[in-house]
Amino acid sequence: MTIRMYDLAGADPKCRFSPYCWRVRMALAHKQLLVETIPWRYSEKATIARSGQDRVPVIEDGGRVIADSWAIANYLEDTYPERPSLFGGAGGRAAARFVNAWADTVQNAAISTFVASDMLNHLGPDDRDYFRRSREQRFGMTLEQFCANREQRVGGFRCSLEPLRQTLLNQPFFGGKSPLYADYIVFGGFQWARAISSFTLLEADDPIVPWRQRMLDLFDGMARKAPACV
Amino acid sequence: MTIRMYDLAGADPKCRFSPYCWRVRMALAHKQLLVETIPWRYSEKATIARSGQDRVPVIEDGGRVIADSWAIANYLEDTYPERPSLFGGAGGRAAARFVNAWADTVQNAAISTFVASDMLNHLGPDDRDYFRRSREQRFGMTLEQFCANREQRVGGFRCSLEPLRQTLLNQPFFGGKSPLYADYIVFGGFQWARAISSFTLLEADDPIVPWRQRMLDLFDGMARKAPACV
Numbered sequence: 001m002t003i004r005m006y007d008l009a010g011a012d013p014k015c016r017f018s019p020y021c022w023r024v025r026m027a028l029a030h031k032q033l034l035v036e037t038i039p040w041r042y043s044e045k046a047t048i049a050r051s052g053q054d055r056v057p058v059i060e061d062g063g064r065v066i067a068d069s070w071a072i073a074n075y076l077e078d079t080y081p082e083r084p085s086l087f088g089g090a091g092g093r094a095a096a097r098f099v100n101a102w103a104d105t106v107q108n109a110a111i112s113t114f115v116a117s118d119m120l121n122h123l124g125p126d127d128r129d130y131f132r133r134s135r136e137q138r139f140g141m142t143l144e145q146f147c148a149n150r151e152q153r154v155g156g157f158r159c160s161l162e163p164l165r166q167t168l169l170n171q172p173f174f175g176g177k178s179p180l181y182a183d184y185i186v187f188g189g190f191q192w193a194r195a196i197s198s199f200t201l202l203e204a205d206d207p208i209v210p211w212r213q214r215m216l217d218l219f220d221g222m223a224r225k226a227p228a229c230v
Numbered sequence: 231m232t233i234r235m236y237d238l239a240g241a242d243p244k245c246r247f248s249p250y251c252w253r254v255r256m257a258l259a260h261k262q263l264l265v266e267t268i269p270w271r272y273s274e275k276a277t278i279a280r281s282g283q284d285r286v287p288v289i290e291d292g293g294r295v296i297a298d299s300w301a302i303a304n305y306l307e308d309t310y311p312e313r314p315s316l317f318g319g320a321g322g323r324a325a326a327r328f329v330n331a332w333a334d335t336v337q338n339a340a341i342s343t344f345v346a347s348d349m350l351n352h353l354g355p356d357d358r359d360y361f362r363r364s365r366e367q368r369f370g371m372t373l374e375q376f377c378a379n380r381e382q383r384v385g386g387f388r389c390s391l392e393p394l395r396q397t398l399l400n401q402p403f404f405g406g407k408s409p410l411y412a413d414y415i416v417f418g419g420f421q422w423a424r425a426i427s428s429f430t431l432l433e434a435d436d437p438i439v440p441w442r443q444r445m446l447d448l449f450d451g452m453a454r455k456a457p458a459c460v
Binding site for chain 2: 085087088089091092093094095096097098100101104105106162163165166167170173174182
């Protein structure tokens, strides 16, 4: 049975940019599960109300509705144990939580300060207003102020990615010889930026770049084929 | 057969402070292996020459000599697979590399800037001279300059530990319900500071503190019983 997934989309329904939705898109492909993605906008909170909260990703699998990327990854692992593992064992699942926490609080928090204002170019009028209003309230400044001087700040961001580089010096994926959910966690942030911004996050010779290329190649180039700004 | 481990020590041979040696001490206890630790000083590089390099931890297990904390953890896991796992599966081993890289480049790099000058109080004359000379060359400044203004800087360090907090909000250990090598990696850094410095790294109400207490309790309080400055 096909799983339905509500996937954050821009005015162009093919523009999919949520880092958390990308984690789940990749996880579903890893599990070789059929999925129908439904473009979803910030203004459509009523559509996912039965998930008990108002953010995507949300999946429907038969009668079950699951929200939150981490919860969805765990649901998929536990519900489809006979399919390729997302965590590679109990230790991998536990450690993936740390990768998840690092990506949320370091990687994605920083990427937000580089691309949040570029988001506006990809949203329809209603979502654009909502996004500006909610984010400016959260950040306590305009989106333009929040993203100012990004060329001067990106060097610090690149330094903060050193744990990625040190890991990839020793193995091709965060999952080891092949990708696991830890890879999809980190990849989601880069895929977010790729979809909506032409700002250069990584230097061309960064060892993270070849890993990102390998990730774009997975699943018959699924992520590479998605509309992108770069 | 008892494993021998060369363990960085201060002028007081009971003062053991290397974060990398603590990773291995904890890993050996986790594997329920008998170990004889041999206090080792920077001035005793000849003693471990047969390891092919000049840093500890180094272990001798029968005729085998292994250096480097990550290599030792992997050796123990592969050589003693019937004993409690350090990684909890292949995915856990792969993801522990990321934890290792984060701890080396973020956590321990920062702790160094708080406690490096306190190290001098715990070393004998030869090691004190070596430590000052080698570190000042590496850092390009005096140890006192390197550790200056630590009270003003510690707030930024505490922020950088947010991935630890987010993880420990959801599970008692980085290994999940019980500790794995990922826990020993992170714990090593705190144990380093505890052995040689009275500087307060964590606020009393930090959610990392109860985890650290649980770690100090492991293996009949092995780490708690070690000489400490706090």
